[in-house]
Amino acid sequence: MSNEKRVAVITGGASGIGRETSLIFAKKGDRVIVADYNEAGGKETVALIEKNGGEAAFIQVDVSNYESVEALVEQTVLQYGRIDVMFNNAGIGLPTPVAALDWDAYHRVIDVNQHGVAYGIIAASKKMRELGIKGVIINTASVFGFLASAGSFAYHATKGAVIMMSKSAALELAQYDIRVVAVAPGVVDTPIIQGYKDLGMADEMAHKVMGGKLTQPEAVAKTVYLVSLEEAEAINGSVVMADQGYASFK
Structure with a gap:
């Protein structure tokens, strides 16, 4: 890598893990593109970065639309000349019992989280x-990619x-010196968890992690930053657990 500052694109940057990751990358000296459909929240993240002396810009994106994501990448390169880190973090929950599953909600979750x-x-x-x-591409997975939950x-x-997309892409992109890594949080105190709080499930989940408390977004953000570094070059095609032991204790 050259001595030029890295450029990191972070989707879902308006809140939660995405916001905290944006703040950490900027604090460490990287230039950050805060990407989100939520313009107000995304611009608030940029303002927080700039208040602390960092460099960032907001680009609105609909991650469920390929043309929008492609435009995000193109605009990033037009603005900063490069893209070193792509953190595909945007996600939604919409928890619903399977017997009452709403098909529109189902497809919305697939479109955002998977597509x-x-x-x-x-x-x-x-x-x-x-x-x-x-470069390095980091994707937000979850302990719930391994474990079932109502x-x-x-x-x-x-x-x-x-x-599995992370593993497959890593296999193909290694020849180009591009790493692909999944980070798997456990039960994180973000807007997504609110639905589980409403269903009375969040407290039960929290009891199964170290300390008995929901993981804070900043803790996951720190893991994402560490994975992005050249010093982590041996980590490729891996799932890095950031779950405070949830998968082990469950």
Whole structure:
């Protein structure tokens, strides 16, 4: 990598893990593209970065639409000249018991959580190859890509897919010096968890992790940053657990 500052694109940057990851990358000196459909939240993240002396810009994106994701990558390169890190993090939950599953909600979760990651992998890897950049693509998976939980039928399907897409893409892109890694959080205190709180499931989940508390988004963000570094170059095609032991204790 050259001495030029890295450029990191972070989807879902308006809140939760995405916001905290944006803040950490910027704090460490990277230039950050905060990408989200939520314009107000995304711009608020940019303002927080700039307040702390970092460099960032907001680009609105609909990750469920490939053209929108491709435009995000193109606009990033137009603005900063490169793309070193693509963090495909945007996601939704919409927890519903399987017997009462709403098909529109099901397809919405698939479109955002699964297709959105696929689009990010494809668009970013094409641009990294074109620019000859030794980049890294990081995807938000979940312990629920391995473990079952009530009310999460569609969510489980998407996170299992993210894990296997990450492994498959890593296998193909290694020849171009592009790494692909999945980070699997456990039960994180983000807007997604609110639905589980409403169903009375969040407290039960929290009791199964170290300390008995929901993981804070900043803890996951720190893991994402560490995975992005050149020092982590041996980590490729892996699922890095950021779950405070949830998968082990369950």
